[in-house]
Amino acid sequence: MATIGRAARRDGPPRAGQSLQAAYSQRYGAWIAARRRSAALSALWWGPLIVAVSIAAGLSTHYPLFGVLYFVLGTAVVLDVLFRRPDALVRVQARAAAESETGKALRAVEIRGRAMVLHDRVLTGFGEPIEVEHLVLSPRGAFLVDSKQWHDRDVRMFGAMMYVDHVDQSPMFKRLVDQSRVIGEALTAAAARDEEVGIVTVQPVLAVHIEKLQGTPRNMQGVTVLIPDQLASTMRSPDVRWSASAVNSLVLAADRLLLSKQQTGSV
Numbered sequence: 001m002a003t004i005g006r007a008a009r010r011d012g013p014p015r016a017g018q019s020l021q022a023a024y025s026q027r028y029g030a031w032i033a034a035r036r037r038s039a040a041l042s043a044l045w046w047g048p049l050i051v052a053v054s055i056a057a058g059l060s061t062h063y064p065l066f067g068v069l070y071f072v073l074g075t076a077v078v079l080d081v082l083f084r085r086p087d088a089l090v091r092v093q094a095r096a097a098a099e100s101e102t103g104k105a106l107r108a109v110e111i112r113g114r115a116m117v118l119h120d121r122v123l124t125g126f127g128e129p130i131e132v133e134h135l136v137l138s139p140r141g142a143f144l145v146d147s148k149q150w151h152d153r154d155v156r157m158f159g160a161m162m163y164v165d166h167v168d169q170s171p172m173f174k175r176l177v178d179q180s181r182v183i184g185e186a187l188t189a190a191a192a193r194d195e196e197v198g199i200v201t202v203q204p205v206l207a208v209h210i211e212k213l214q215g216t217p218r219n220m221q222g223v224t225v226l227i228p229d230q231l232a233s234t235m236r237s238p239d240v241r242w243s244a245s246a247v248n249s250l251v252l253a254a255d256r257l258l259l260s261k262q263q264t265g266s267v
Contacts, residue, residue: 013118014119015100015103094149098149099147102134103117103134105207109136113139113140113236114247115138115247116138117135118134118135118254118258119134120132121259122258123186123258123259126182133145133146137250138242139240139244140235141241142183142202144202145205145207146176146204147206147228149209150164150209151209151210154166157225162225173221174221176204176206176222177204179204180202184199184200186257187202187253187257190256191252194245194249196242197249204222204223205223205226205234206220206226207226207227207228208227209227210227217234
């Protein structure tokens with residue numbers, strides 16, 4: 001498969017969640033370095049304080065081991081507070097894990113469905129940049145797959161409406177539909193030399209990572225909502241639209257259009 005730019009040729013095609021993993025590693029490295037400096041400076045006051053209180057506890061109870069236990073527990077509590085990751089870092093790591101797990105689920109589509117999957121890309125030059133987590137190009141059609149990590153979230157579906165923590169997800173569905181339309185138009189123009197390709201219609205898909213989600217796959221406002229385990233069966237429809245040659249033309253066109261997120265600095 002053709003690649004774009006030196007980074008892509010050197011490192012291979014982008015992997016699922018690669019840019020988020022890189023962003024997490026960079027931010028975590030900067031955060032942990034700052035935390036270590038803060039811990040070293042603050043230890044000048046909390047260290048002696050814990051030692052003094054531990055000694056007092058041991059003397060007052062006449063059990064030296066109690067003082068030692070207090071010192072160990074007190075130090076552990078302080079270090080836990082100092083080095084507990086902020087929510088922003090946890091969310092980035094969770095998003096990266098979701099994209100990576102979706103990428104693994106799509107391997108079955110590649111192997112059994114003769115599809116090609118482009119991960120971790122961005123489309124520029126067609127209005128606002130469009131982030132593409134996973135673009136599946138197969139004989140059975142084109143699919144734009146987005147991932148959501150909604151473990152421990154309150155997810156409710158009523159007909160074509162979805163609410164997450166009581167927030168209506170209709171704007172997200174509209175965004176996915178609009179982005180799929182723009183990507184389809186861009187692929188149609190880029191692969192125009194292959195007459196078999198014709199007009200490319202990209203189906204938006206939302207892969208929800210959650211403990212339990214009943215009633216899926218389900219079409220909600222133009223978006224197919226499912227859990228990752230349902231990706232392969234959903235994309236293995238008996239209807240074949242393109243030959244292997246046409247799929248290859250689409251893959252080459254998509255690879256020219258979609259840049260690596262890391263190349264563009266997107267997260």
